[in-house]
Amino acid sequence: MRAKPSLVSSAAQNAAEAKPPLLTVNKVGRIFGSAESGVTALDGIDMAIGKGEFVAIVGPSGCGKSTLLRLLADLDAPTSGAITWTSGQAGQSSVAFQEHRLLPWSSVLDNIMLPATMRRRPNEKDRNRALELASLVGLEAFTKSRPAELSGGMRQRASVARALFPEPDLLLLDEPFGALDALTREKITGDTEEIWLKQRFTALLITHSIAEAVHLADRVFVMSPRPGRVTHVVGIELERPRAPLVGSDQYNALVNDIRAKLQDPDHG
Numbered sequence: 001m002r003a004k005p006s007l008v009s010s011a012a013q014n015a016a017e018a019k020p021p022l023l024t025v026n027k028v029g030r031i032f033g034s035a036e037s038g039v040t041a042l043d044g045i046d047m048a049i050g051k052g053e054f055v056a057i058v059g060p061s062g063c064g065k066s067t068l069l070r071l072l073a074d075l076d077a078p079t080s081g082a083i084t085w086t087s088g089q090a091g092q093s094s095v096a097f098q099e100h101r102l103l104p105w106s107s108v109l110d111n112i113m114l115p116a117t118m119r120r121r122p123n124e125k126d127r128n129r130a131l132e133l134a135s136l137v138g139l140e141a142f143t144k145s146r147p148a149e150l151s152g153g154m155r156q157r158a159s160v161a162r163a164l165f166p167e168p169d170l171l172l173l174d175e176p177f178g179a180l181d182a183l184t185r186e187k188i189t190g191d192t193e194e195i196w197l198k199q200r201f202t203a204l205l206i207t208h209s210i211a212e213a214v215h216l217a218d219r220v221f222v223m224s225p226r227p228g229r230v231t232h233v234v235g236i237e238l239e240r241p242r243a244p245l246v247g248s249d250q251y252n253a254l255v256n257d258i259r260a261k262l263q264d265p266d267h268g
């Protein structure tokens, strides 16, 4: 089934499609090991991501989602095909991972500023930006706390704030909320959408939660494994913010449609 377009998001979608994409993934493949006996983690991946677009990838374990994310982050190189940035030079990307990877001995503020301190001494501007981001993710009262003093959801917020710190061209989220309980996860998903609505960064989210993908993404890419391929691309044309729509018939229809596509890659 097709989602009924809503005025807000279809207008945004059309605008995004009219502009040149931020980057294009063209027939990308990644084989681990030798061509004869290796694992084809990705095969013929095509995707164009618009500037300011939020895309999500869903697919079973092992279908190559993290491999694709590593290629986009320039942490690995494709064995075939190419990733091309429209600007002509590779943009800066930052990643928030499933495990938060915060430094345990540093405060929340210092953790958020880490992208700056890795290269130089932080200055007043860095500190102000970190404070701004802490407030954006709802951690303004915890800037001096250490990760161990925070809840799991708060740690993930700090990790997302750190990924946003360098104002990346592309924010990559690899299951950042996967380890959280269902209620916290739903809350943080809504918060992430609010932050995105304020900042409109370009984001790619990998998730095992179809509901999370429908809540956040403009388009959901559905992948199948062995070899990892994109089987469907589903446009989510629900108005934003979407928290009030969670659980509605319209929302559930999209979740069910994507679930059917995941279960049967030949699904229409």
Ligand SMILES: Nc1ncnc2c1ncn2[C@@H]1O[C@H](COP(=O)(O)OP(=O)(O)OP(=O)(O)O)[C@@H](O)[C@H]1O
Pocket: 032, 033, 039, 040, 041, 059, 060, 061, 062, 063, 064, 065, 066, 067, 068
């Ligand atoms: N460095 C590596 N060396 C060899 N094989 C690898 C490597 N990284 C990934 N693979 C293989 O590539 C395939 C895709 O792995 P990937 O981690 O991208 O899957 P995924 O979709 O992220 O899975 P999950 O949902 O479980 O995180 C798997 O078969 C995996 O074994």
Ligand SMILES: [Mg+2]
Pocket: 065, 066, 067
């Ligand atoms: Mg993975």
